[in-house]
Amino acid sequence: MKRRNLLIGAAGLASSAMLLAACGTGPTPSAAPTPTEDPSGTITFWSPLAGMDKVAAAFNASQSKIKVTFETVPNADSGGYAKLSTAITAGNGPDVSTIEYPQLPQFVSNGQVQPLDGLIDKSATVDKLGSEIRGMVQFGDKTYGLPYDAAPMVMYYRKDMLTKAGIEVPKTWQEFEEAARKLKSVAPDAYLASFNPNQVPATAGLAWQAGAKWFGTSGDSWQVGVNDDATKKVAGYWQKLIDNKLVKVTQAYSDEWSLDLANGTVVGVVGANWSATGIQKRTEASGQKGQWIAAEMPNWGTPAGAFYGGSSFNVTKSSKNPAASAKFIEFLTTNPEAIKARGNTGSAFLAFPGLTPVAQQAYDASYFGNDIYAVFNKAYTTVSPGWQWGPSWDLTNTALKDAYGNLSTGGTVLEAVTTAQTATVAGLKQNGFSVKE
Numbered sequence: 001m002k003r004r005n006l007l008i009g010a011a012g013l014a015s016s017a018m019l020l021a022a023c024g025t026g027p028t029p030s031a032a033p034t035p036t037e038d039p040s041g042t043i044t045f046w047s048p049l050a051g052m053d054k055v056a057a058a059f060n061a062s063q064s065k066i067k068v069t070f071e072t073v074p075n076a077d078s079g080g081y082a083k084l085s086t087a088i089t090a091g092n093g094p095d096v097s098t099i100e101y102p103q104l105p106q107f108v109s110n111g112q113v114q115p116l117d118g119l120i121d122k123s124a125t126v127d128k129l130g131s132e133i134r135g136m137v138q139f140g141d142k143t144y145g146l147p148y149d150a151a152p153m154v155m156y157y158r159k160d161m162l163t164k165a166g167i168e169v170p171k172t173w174q175e176f177e178e179a180a181r182k183l184k185s186v187a188p189d190a191y192l193a194s195f196n197p198n199q200v201p202a203t204a205g206l207a208w209q210a211g212a213k214w215f216g217t218s219g220d221s222w223q224v225g226v227n228d229d230a231t232k233k234v235a236g237y238w239q240k241l242i243d244n245k246l247v248k249v250t251q252a253y254s255d256e257w258s259l260d261l262a263n264g265t266v267v268g269v270v271g272a273n274w275s276a277t278g279i280q281k282r283t284e285a286s287g288q289k290g291q292w293i294a295a296e297m298p299n300w301g302t303p304a305g306a307f308y309g310g311s312s313f314n315v316t317k318s319s320k321n322p323a324a325s326a327k328f329i330e331f332l333t334t335n336p337e338a339i340k341a342r343g344n345t346g347s348a349f350l351a352f353p354g355l356t357p358v359a360q361q362a363y364d365a366s367y368f369g370n371d372i373y374a375v376f377n378k379a380y381t382t383v384s385p386g387w388q389w390g391p392s393w394d395l396t397n398t399a400l401k402d403a404y405g406n407l408s409t410g411g412t413v414l415e416a417v418t419t420a421q422t423a424t425v426a427g428l429k430q431n432g433f434s435v436k437e
Contacts, residue, residue: 039323040065043095046084048075049148049311051342052098058341059331066324068096076100077198081394088112088318095319096328099145100311101136102201102393108144109391113314115142119326125334125352132383133351137312145312146333147351151272152379153205153297153308156279158267159369160291161190169295173237176298180246183267191245193268194260195238195413196252197404200397201308202270203417206238207231208306208387209297215390221434226396226421227414233300235413242407249407258282270297272308273376276347280367294372296379305382310351349376390424391433399423 045056045068056070071094074080081103087093089112099107107113120126126134126143130150137145157169165183170176180192196202204214212230216223225231241247248266250257260266261282269275279292297305313332315325332338339350339358348359360373390396403416421437428435 038065039321039327041321041324042067042069043319043321043325043328044069044071045096045328046071046073046094047098048073048080049098049345051345054343055332055338055341058337059328062331062337066327068328073098076103084316085110085112088316091318093316093318095316095321095325096332097314097316098148098311099314100309101147101307102204102389102397104137104145104312104314105139105389105391106393107314108139112317113144114317114319114322115144116146116315116326116329117142119315119322120146120330125330128353129351132307132385132387133310135388136307136310145314146329148311148313148333149274149309149348150351150380151274151307151309151349152376152383153202153209153270153272153306154275154375154379155193155295155297156269156271156275156292157192157295158264158288158291159293161187161264161267169293170298171296173298173300177237177241177246180241181244184246187264190264191248191260191266191268193270194248194250194252194257194266195242195407196250196257196270197407198251198253198401200400200404203234203400205306205308206234206270208384209304210234210300211304211384213386213388214396215388217388218436221436222391222428223436224390224421224425224428225437226400226424227417231417232414235417239413242413253278262286262288273347273349273372274309276365276368276372277345284367289367290369292368293370294368294375296375296382303382304384305379306387307383347372347376349373349380390428392424392428392431395427396420396424399427 043066053070053072056068059068073083084093084097097113122143125146126138129147133147133150137143137147161183162169165186167179167182170179176192183190183192207214207230210230210233212225212228214224214226242249248260250260261279263286269279283292313329315322315329319325334352336355336358339355340362344362344364347363347365350356350359365372399420400416403411403419425435425437
């Protein structure tokens with residue numbers, strides 16, 4: 001098959017564009033859309049995010065020219081992206097989609113989402129964003145979505161358990177290990193955190209924070225470093241914690257993990273702003289209100305951070321009304337009324353300036369023992385620059401998850417990232433990408 005050319009910039013920057021070889025599995029691109037000053041018509045919107053039905057209804061009520069029809073779709077773990085990709089390829093996908101940042105380059109390279117350039121007011125939208133979050137949706141000189149949330153990676157701890165062990169909140173990973181040992185000395189059955197094999201984006205975030213660059217570009221080729229030196233350091237560190245039984249290997253969101261949080265077996269969570277809701281849900285029946293606090297991630301000696309999760313809204317290639325779709329996306333991502341309409345659905349940290357305070361007012365954070373939003377704000381300012389997601393996250397995500405399956409039978413985190421490196425490189429080459437290691 002003759003492969004389609006697409007410009008993608010290293011780290012999302014137009015100044016260092018490269019040629020991506022992308023499989024022509026999407027529908028044939030239509031002519032460049034013509035901006036419409038006052039678009040109208042009916043559009044469809046797919047999202048797995050809670051409360052987006054209310055946001056669509058609020059948009060419909062705010063004007064009469066565009067009507068949004070909303071459909072809840074499965075999340076990534078339940079096959080949502082497969083459904084979306086299949087629908088777009090068949091030409092019957094939604095007008096507006098919800099795609100997380102790691103998966104977006106794959107949809108871009110497959111030609112399944114449209115550039116928003118010419119459809120949106122860039123000066124009022126993407127130009128107001130910070131460079132790192134802007135880089136999640138811009139490739140080459142084009143914008144393929146508007147970011148909804150910017151999810152800074154943070155830690156959560158049971159403050160009462162830290163106090164019991166005489167522990168201050170760890171500021172470095174060395175202090176984290178020392179704290180985990182002190183906790184064991186006073187609570188032998190407790191763990192300071194868990195290592196979650198089903199949360200590959202957490203591994204990516206920890207590596208990102210340590211200075212890793214899993215994906216980059218060199219000339220016309222992708223560079224892949226899923227097992228680069230920074231990642232090996234992170235892998236070795238967590239393997240030591242696992243071997244010394246200082247953290248527990250558990251699938252996040254499983255019944256076991258939920259029970260561990262509820263009964264105090266695990267007293268810390270590697271998470272993001274959005275984790276607050278899940279922690280509260282799993283622990284409030286155990287009388288833990290006021291005991292959980294948020295904290296910046298421990299670092300390797302210098303303040304540094306990463307994003308953990310986050311979603312964008314996009315106009316798909318199957319959209320027959322891209323102008324109206326873009327208008328709706330602007331509402332979703334920049335209008336305070338959209339945030340108010342979603343209500344108290346979680347501890348959102350929004351990408352667009354000025355929206356997080358609106359989300360903060362909607363969310364009741366009184367369950368926690370400190371100002372978690374102050375922590376989110378500080379963590380956001382430390383996100384390390386230069387991270388880029390690769391052209392096919394599914395390859396890396398699946399390979400690392402599969403390799404983590406061996407942790408209970410003698411496998412190691414280092415072996416897992418090395419296996420994922422090999423699988424990612426082989427998969428990209430098989431899909432026609434030029435790759436350098």
